[in-house]
Amino acid sequence: MRRKPQPAAARTEPWHPYAWQTQSLLLAYPDEQFPQSLSLARRVTPALPARVRDPLLCFTDHAGHTPAGELAAAYVATFDHRKRCCPYLTYYAHGDTRRRGIALLRLKQTYAAAGLRLGDDELPDHLAVVLEFAGTDPAAGHRLLTEHRAGLELLRLALRAEDSPWTAVLESVSATLPPLKGDERQAVARLAAKGPPEEQVGLAPYTPPQYMPDPAGGPR
Structure with missing residues (x-):
């Protein structure tokens, strides 16, 4: 019997962990603690490939010249108050549905198997958390980022539409991954046209309050 060919393992480069951690x-x-993170990013970024480095330098320059309170307010306005700029990657594929709860559990299990334990207030699908994991386990992290590529690209496009400075960071993340193929482009287009599923049940242990339905039935 002829065996079905297996997909090739994700290829990672020695600089990938440094890029993803940054x-x-x-x-x-x-x-x-962000000034320390910014200082570390400025030290690491120059050694990265230009396509990954240049957007990060653009962001670190902006962040370094923006008052801390103003930057924090912009972060909240972008990622907490604009659902289209949701940083939780499983939301794009599953919306507020039972399937998302399962996806979050699988992510936690993947992290635990690699020795990464999250705090009770951390969701495993936040892009910053996924990237942190990718920095410690590049092969598995590359696979997760690729699996959620459509959502990642949709987030990048949403940030660009908002003229957000964090667009540069998403451009850098995309530059660490292979170019989009035809079917991946179609997946991004479908998500952009239809949006995530809307069944809002079964997520109480996992979903932040801003993504849960209002118990009173009114708008948040």
Whole structure:
């Protein structure tokens, strides 16, 4: 019997972990530790390939010249108040459905198997968390980023439409992955046209409040 060919393993480069860890730091909420993250990013970024490096340098320059309070307010306005700029990657494929809860559980199991334990307030599909994991386990991280490529690209396009400075970080993330193929482009187009599924059940242990239905039935 002729065996079905298996997909080739994801190819990673020695610089991938440094890129993903840096991008993870820059996509986290800019709290009091952010200046240290920014300083580290400035030291690491120049050694990365130009297509990955240049967008990060653009963002670090912007962040370095923006008052801390203003940057934090922009982060909240972008990622917390604009659902189309959702940083939680499983949302794009599954919306607020039971399937998303299963996807989140699988992510947690993947992280745990690799020795990464998340805090109770951390969701495993936040792009910053996925990138942090990719920096510690490049092969598995590359696979996760590729699996969620359509959502990642849709987030990048949404940030670009908002003229957000974080667009540069998403452009850098995309530059660490292979170019989109025809079927992947179609997946992005379908998501952009239809949006995520809308069944809003079964996610209470996993979903942030802004993505849960209002118990009173009214708008948030």
